[in-house]
Amino acid sequence: MNILVTGGAGFIGTNLISRLVTEGHTVTSIDDYSTGTYENHIEGVKYRHCSVSSLELDKYDKFDIIFHLAALSRIQPSFSDPTTTFISNVHGTQNILEQARVNKIKVVYAGSSSKWHDPYQSPYAMFKYLGEEVCKMYRQTFGTDVEIARFYNVYGPKEIVDGDWAAVIGIWRRQVRDGERITIVGDGEQRRDFTHVHDIVDALYKIGIGKESHEDAWELGTGVNYSINEVFDMFKSRFNVEAVYLPDQKGNYRKTLRENDDSLLRLGWKPEDQLLSYINSL
Numbered sequence: 001m002n003i004l005v006t007g008g009a010g011f012i013g014t015n016l017i018s019r020l021v022t023e024g025h026t027v028t029s030i031d032d033y034s035t036g037t038y039e040n041h042i043e044g045v046k047y048r049h050c051s052v053s054s055l056e057l058d059k060y061d062k063f064d065i066i067f068h069l070a071a072l073s074r075i076q077p078s079f080s081d082p083t084t085t086f087i088s089n090v091h092g093t094q095n096i097l098e099q100a101r102v103n104k105i106k107v108v109y110a111g112s113s114s115k116w117h118d119p120y121q122s123p124y125a126m127f128k129y130l131g132e133e134v135c136k137m138y139r140q141t142f143g144t145d146v147e148i149a150r151f152y153n154v155y156g157p158k159e160i161v162d163g164d165w166a167a168v169i170g171i172w173r174r175q176v177r178d179g180e181r182i183t184i185v186g187d188g189e190q191r192r193d194f195t196h197v198h199d200i201v202d203a204l205y206k207i208g209i210g211k212e213s214h215e216d217a218w219e220l221g222t223g224v225n226y227s228i229n230e231v232f233d234m235f236k237s238r239f240n241v242e243a244v245y246l247p248d249q250k251g252n253y254r255k256t257l258r259e260n261d262d263s264l265l266r267l268g269w270k271p272e273d274q275l276l277s278y279i280n281s282l
Helices: 011-022 075-080 082-103 123-142 167-177 199-211 228-239 262-267 275-281
Strands: 003-006 026-031 046-047 065-068 106-112 146-151 182-185 219-221 243-246
Touching: 003 011, 011 026, 011 199, 026 065, 065 082, 065 199, 075 123, 075 243, 082 106, 082 123, 106 123, 106 199, 123 146, 146 199, 167 182, 182 228, 199 219, 199 262, 219 262, 228 275
Parallel strands: 003 026, 003 065, 026 046, 065 106, 106 146, 146 219, 182 243
Antiparallel strands: none
């Protein structure tokens, strides 16, 4: 198949493209490199430096599937720059769906477990929610083939460790690297369903290449959650580090945990709890 991956130079996109290339597919990546890197490029893949908001597919772009992963995917930066987050996560998504509608291409959209929390808590949560709603509108109004996959706290190889776009595991990896104390936001009792990126990729592949369709969205979580304090204990055991507690932040959810087993029962997806082994491998 000829496949387009938006955000293809980023964390999840790079892992997905690696799988797609291994499976023998022809792959093109679209990325504006706001969070992706040239170091993530994979031989044999066509990379285009372009924003999803301005992408226009021409008659020569005969894609079978678009994996739409491009987004600004962190809560805290969305408070300081909600406009850019909106352009990327809502307008960019609408443009990808419009390109798919015109060219009759299947789309797999990267949703978020923030769907299950109050969308008014942060610009990020609201704009990912609106992205889903745009997908559902295109599916219902235009008959566009769109599947939504909601990600839960993804970690693993190629994760971001520097800058504002790093998630908690990446942030802590950098702090260990730089000899700093690990920062815990709030009381540390908030719980997260940490999902290895290879499991995310496996589910995306099954959704994209397969024929199974979900009337709402596929929930891609491990089905196990840990408190941030429990994850710190894993880091402490591995690296002998200390922690410092910081005040809680706006938009910080108390719990994420996969909502249902549809992805397991209908896709044959088998995610594994790999968090401890991953931390011990660092």
